[in-house]
Amino acid sequence: MKPAEKNYPVHDKELLAMRYALIKFRVYLLGEQTFVVYTDHASLRTAMKSPHLSQRMARWLSFFAEYNFVLHYKPGKNKILADALSRRPDYDPRRLTHHQDIPDDDDDDDDCATCVTLGINATVSSPVLPLRQQIADAYEEDAFYAAIIRYLRNPTADTLAKLTRPTRDAITRYDRDGDLLTYAIDTLDTPRVVIPADDDLRARLVHEYHDAPAGGHLGREKTFAALSRDFFWPRMYKWIRKWVRSCEICQRVKPAEYKQAPLRPLPIATSAWRSVSMDFIFGLPRDAEGRTGVLVFVDRFSKMVNLAPVAADVTADESAELFLDLVFRHHGLPESIVSDRDPPFHIRVLDAAVCAAGHLLAYVHGGPSRDGWANEACESRPRGRIA
Numbered sequence: 001m002k003p004a005e006k007n008y009p010v011h012d013k014e015l016l017a018m019r020y021a022l023i024k025f026r027v028y029l030l031g032e033q034t035f036v037v038y039t040d041h042a043s044l045r046t047a048m049k050s051p052h053l054s055q056r057m058a059r060w061l062s063f064f065a066e067y068n069f070v071l072h073y074k075p076g077k078n079k080i081l082a083d084a085l086s087r088r089p090d091y092d093p094r095r096l097t098h099h100q101d102i103p104d105d106d107d108d109d110d111d112c113a114t115c116v117t118l119g120i121n122a123t124v125s126s127p128v129l130p131l132r133q134q135i136a137d138a139y140e141e142d143a144f145y146a147a148i149i150r151y152l153r154n155p156t157a158d159t160l161a162k163l164t165r166p167t168r169d170a171i172t173r174y175d176r177d178g179d180l181l182t183y184a185i186d187t188l189d190t191p192r193v194v195i196p197a198d199d200d201l202r203a204r205l206v207h208e209y210h211d212a213p214a215g216g217h218l219g220r221e222k223t224f225a226a227l228s229r230d231f232f233w234p235r236m237y238k239w240i241r242k243w244v245r246s247c248e249i250c251q252r253v254k255p256a257e258y259k260q261a262p263l264r265p266l267p268i269a270t271s272a273w274r275s276v277s278m279d280f281i282f283g284l285p286r287d288a289e290g291r292t293g294v295l296v297f298v299d300r301f302s303k304m305v306n307l308a309p310v311a312a313d314v315t316a317d318e319s320a321e322l323f324l325d326l327v328f329r330h331h332g333l334p335e336s337i338v339s340d341r342d343p344p345f346h347i348r349v350l351d352a353a354v355c356a357a358g359h360l361l362a363y364v365h366g367g368p369s370r371d372g373w374a375n376e377a378c379e380s381r382p383r384g385r386i387a
Helices: 011-024 042-049 056-065 080-085 128-141 145-151 157-161 167-171 200-211 220-229 236-245 248-253 314-332 343-356 372-379
Strands: 035-039 069-073 176-179 180-183 192-194 274-282 293-299 303-310 336-339 360-365
Touching: 011 035, 011 042, 011 056, 035 336, 042 069, 042 200, 128 145, 128 180, 128 200, 145 167, 145 176, 145 180, 200 220, 200 236, 293 314, 303 314, 314 343
Parallel strands: 035 069, 274 336, 336 360
Antiparallel strands: 176 180, 180 192, 274 293, 293 303
C-alpha cells in the first residue's frame, strides 16, 4: 500500500481492496454477466447507496459502475478455510530458532542464504549453520555492531557510554537471538537479522535473493522487499539498486527504460483565423438531401466553429468551395491549416483553394491529438442536430 493509503479508514481500505481486485481481473470481468463479490465487511453493502460520500468514494463508485456485480456479505468466522490457507504454521518470521543438522547429499545448496530464517523447512535446515556462523563471525570484525553486542550481553553504564549518541537513542531496536543480532523498529515490526559491513556477505545474500533460480532476477523493489523481510543493514535499498543495475542478465533481457520523446505541441495561435483546424465527421444520420457528413472549420485562437454538411463521397473541389465560402470569404486566407485526415485528400483540397485564392499557406498534418479542436467541436454537438 502507498503511504497515503495506509492512513485510510478501515471502510475505505476494504473498498480499496475490492478496487484492486477488480483492476487485477478487469479483462475477465468487463462485459460479463453478473458476478458476486464476497466481503467480510458488512458496511460495504450499503456503500453503493449511501447519500454521504467523500470525493474519494465518489470517484471509486464511478469506477465500480463499470462492472456488473453483486456484493454479498460473508462473516469472517465463516471463512475458516481461506484463513487457514493464508497462514503457514511452520513459518514464524518473528522467531529464530536452532535446528539439528540434518545430513544432505546435495552440497550445492549449502550456501542458501534464505534458510537463515529458520523454521521454514527442517529438511533443508542444514545450510543454516554455515551462514549463521559466518554472520556471527563478521560481527567481531565490525566495531559498530560489536559494541552493540557487548552492551546487550552486559548492559552497564560503561558499555552504554562506548556507543555513539545516535546508537544509544536507537538501542531499543536491537536484540540478541543466540549469536545473531536482530533489528526491529518497534514491537510490531518483525525482527530481522542484522548484517555487518561485510561486502562479501551482503553480496552473497543479494545473489541468493536476486540471481539464484529462486530469486528470478526480480527488480529492485521486489528484491528489496524480499531481502528486507529477513535481513537488515543501513542503506540496503541503495545497495540493492546498484546490484540490480549492474546485473548482466537483467540488462540483457529486460527492456531499457528509454526516455520518451518530448511533446511537440502546435504553436499557440496569436490572432483570429490565422490558424484553422479542419476535419471531416462522417457516419451521422442522413438529412433530407442524403448527406451524412460534416466539414468542420475551427479557429484555433477564438474557437469559433463553422460547419457545412457534406456527402460521404465529397470531392476535393467541393471541399475547396466550402473552405472559400466559410473561411476565406469572411476571414481571409489563414497562415496554416491543421488536419488529421488523409494527407493526399487534404492536399488536393488546399491546392484547389490556393489556386482559387491565388495565395500560399502552410499545411500541417498530425495525429488526432493535434486536431482536437475540430473533433471536440463536432463531438460536443448532438449528432442528430449536426446532420
